[in-house]
Amino acid sequence: MLKSKIAITSLATLSPLGDNPAAVWKEYTSPLSCISSKVYNGHDYFVASIPEGTRSRIDQLRKEDLKYKGLDETVLMAILTAREAIQQAGWQVGDDFGINIGSSRGATQLFEKHHQEFLETGTTATLTSPTTTLGNISSWVAHDLRNQGPEISHSITCSTALHALLNAVAWLQSGMATKFLVGGSEAPLTAFTLAQMSALKIYAKEKQEYPCRAFDLTKTKNTMVLGEAAGMACLEIGEQPNALGYIIGIGFATDELEHNISISEEANCFQKSMQMALQNTPLNEVDAIVMHAPGTIKGDASEYKAIQKVFGMNLPMVTTNKWKIGHTFGASGMLNLELALQMMEHNSFIGVPFATAQTPRIQIQKVLINAVGFGGNAVSILLAKA
Numbered sequence: 278m279l280k281s282k283i284a285i286t287s288l289a290t291l292s293p294l295g296d297n298p299a300a301v302w303k304e305y306t307s308p309l310s311c312i313s314s315k316v317y318n319g320h321d322y323f324v325a326s327i328p329e330g331t332r333s334r335i336d337q338l339r340k341e342d343l344k345y346k347g348l349d350e351t352v353l354m355a356i357l358t359a360r361e362a363i364q365q366a367g368w369q370v371g372d373d374f375g376i377n378i379g380s381s382r383g384a385t386q387l388f389e390k391h392h393q394e395f396l397e398t399g400t401t402a403t404l405t406s407p408t409t410t411l412g413n414i415s416s417w418v419a420h421d422l423r424n425q426g427p428e429i430s431h432s433i434t435c436s437t438a439l440h441a442l443l444n445a446v447a448w449l450q451s452g453m454a455t456k457f458l459v460g461g462s463e464a465p466l467t468a469f470t471l472a473q474m475s476a477l478k479i480y481a482k483e484k485q486e487y488p489c490r491a492f493d494l495t496k497t498k499n500t501m502v503l504g505e506a507a508g509m510a511c512l513e514i515g516e517q518p519n520a521l522g523y524i525i526g527i528g529f530a531t532d533e534l535e536h537n538i539s540i541s542e543e544a545n546c547f548q549k550s551m552q553m554a555l556q557n558t559p560l561n562e563v564d565a566i567v568m569h570a571p572g573t574i575k576g577d578a579s580e581y582k583a584i585q586k587v588f589g590m591n592l593p594m595v596t597t598n599k600w601k602i603g604h605t606f607g608a609s610g611m612l613n614l615e616l617a618l619q620m621m622e623h624n625s626f627i628g629v630p631f632a633t634a635q636t637p638r639i640q641i642q643k644v645l646i647n648a649v650g651f652g653g654n655a656v657s658i659l660l661a662k663a
Contacts, residue, residue, distance in 0.1 A: 278556065280450050282661070283524040284517035285510050287365030289358040290615055292506035293325040293602045296334065296357075302619050304601070308630040311602050312488050312502050318468035323481045323488040325504030325603035326466060345417075347408055349384035350464035352417045354507035359418045359458060366511035367519065374456035375426035376415050377444050378509070379437035381607035381650070382465050383411040389469050414462055426454060434650030435569070437461050437607035438508065439658060442614075446527055449514045460509035461608035474503060479573050491572040491599035492629045494581060501572040504603030508611025520663040522618045525643075528553030532653025540576070544583035546655035547647060551587045554645065554657040560591040563659070564638045565626060567613040567646040570597035571604050580647065593645070594626050594635045610648040610656065617644035621662040 290296065293311035294304040304311065311325045326332075335353045339346050345353065355378055368374060388409040395401050407413060412430040419428040427448075433440045438461030445457035465471075474480045481488040481500040489502040512524070530549035532540045540546055547569075555563065566584060570577045584595060598616050605612060620626055621641050628635065642662045649655040 279446070279525065279527065281515050283446055283449060284513045284515065284520040285522050285524065285618065286513050286517050286519050287362045287511040288508065288521060288615055288618060289361035289365060290506060290508040290611060291327055291331055291354050291358055292508070292605065292612055293327055293504055295328060296331045298619070301615065302623065305616065305619065305627045310487050310489070310600060314484070317471050322471045323502045324466050325502060327505055347404055348417060349387035349408065351380050351384055351462040351507070352414050354464065355414050355418050355460065355462040355509070356421050358460065358507045358509040359422060362458060362509040362511050363422060368456065368511060371423045371425065372456070373425040374458055375429070375445065375448055375454045376419050376424055376458045377429040377441040378415045378418060378459070379431045379433065379441050379461050379607050380411060380414055380463055381432055381434045381437055382463060382470060383432065384409040384413065385470055386464050386467055389467050432607065433654050434652065435604070435606050435609055436648040436650040436654050436656045438610035439648045439656035440654070442510070442512070442610070442658060443527055443529060443656060445512050446524065449512060455514060457512045458509055459512060460507065460611050462507035463606040463608040464505050465503050465606055466505050471503065474501065481572065487600050487631055489572040489600050489603060490631070491570040491597045492568065492577055492595070492632050494578055496574060499573045502599070502603040504605045506602070506605040506608040506612055508608050508615060510611065510614065522621055522663050523661045524658060525661045526554035526556070526558060526659030528657040530655050532655070540579055540649060540653045542579055542582070543586060544579040544655070546649060546653045547580055547583035547657065548586050550655040550657040551583065551645065551647070554659045555587070558643065558659060560588050563593045563643050563645055564641045565594040565596065565617070565620060565644045567617050567644060568595060568597040569647045569649050570599055572599050594628070594638060596626065596628050600629055610646070613646040613648065614658070617646050617660050620644060621660070
């Protein structure tokens with residue numbers, strides 16, 4: 278149970294939706310998907326890429342400092358969004374704040390590049406190892422921002438970003454920190470990563486208006502699609518005048534595994550994590566849920582069954598953003614956070630265009646967001662409007 282609510286004083290993202298709140302909201306209000314077909318190593322895949330204008334910012338960062346030239350895109354996107362987040366929050370470079378940034382795949386683009394060079398030449402570049410470790414994301418952000426607090430890196434697959442948020446909440450609640458920068462960064466659009474997802478038999482294959490059929494509970498084929506993104510949020514303890522919203526409940530649980538990548542039929546982990554996050558909140562006060570919903574048959578159905586089990590007749594409006602931007606792995610929780618905050622700010626629900634229409638709520642005051650990773654590591658966060 279939270280001793281005090283946690284203020285979200287900024288949120289910055291780079292994603293297929295763009296790189297600023299106005300662009301993101303404009304995309305969300307459009308029924309068009311950001312997913313397109315691209316060729317990787319001779320194979321066609323559906324993917325959701327960041328816009329070229331946004332990508333130019335990554336290229337510019339490489340030119341800004343020679344030390345950044347050889348860094349992976351996960352690190353560069355994290356640096357850009359971290360800079361924007363602390364600026365929005367009114368923090369200063371060199372301030373006393375913690376950093377917890379995660380990634381599911383880490384520096385996969387750079388690792389694959391260096392590994393290919395090794396196969397071809399038998400040697401590797403000098404900085405191959407330090408620039409491909411998971412820890413270099415938080416470390417480089419800390420270097421760039423010159424923060425005076427702890428620097429933490431972790432990977433808990435697709436729930437990584439929300440686990441970073443959980444960890445920061447623990448630091449803030451304990452009094453060991455007053456400010457924390459949290460987030461996730463993922464650049465998984467590589468031939469090897471896409472081949473891995475395809476090998477799991479969960480990747481979208483059919484060409485249609487919405488290649489990722491997330492939250493389509495009638496689908497007969499798996500339709501997961503990968504996207505790339507980074508997102509960072511600034512968290513502070515208690516009431517804050519510049520709060521975008523507040524974290525008022527947190528929950529987490531791990532499922533009993535039936536398979537390496539699956540969760541139980543009724544997503545027991547989500548039932549437990551949602552119940553923990555909701556323990557002090559009447560169910561009828563939750564206006565919407567942003568599901569994890571990866572676009573797989575079992576993943577979508579089991580999470581929805583868990584929601585039905587927890588909420589019963591008090592079912593909130595339910596949505597997901599993966600039909601729009603694909604699954605951004607370790608960064609996906611931050612994009613769920615972004616969607617929830619924007620729906621509360623604009624008091625407007627963003628549904629799934631091919632899903633059955635839901636009874637609208639007059640106001641959107643509280644939103645629950647979910648994430649789960651391989652291994653059934655579920656996280657649920659309850660947000661309240663500022």
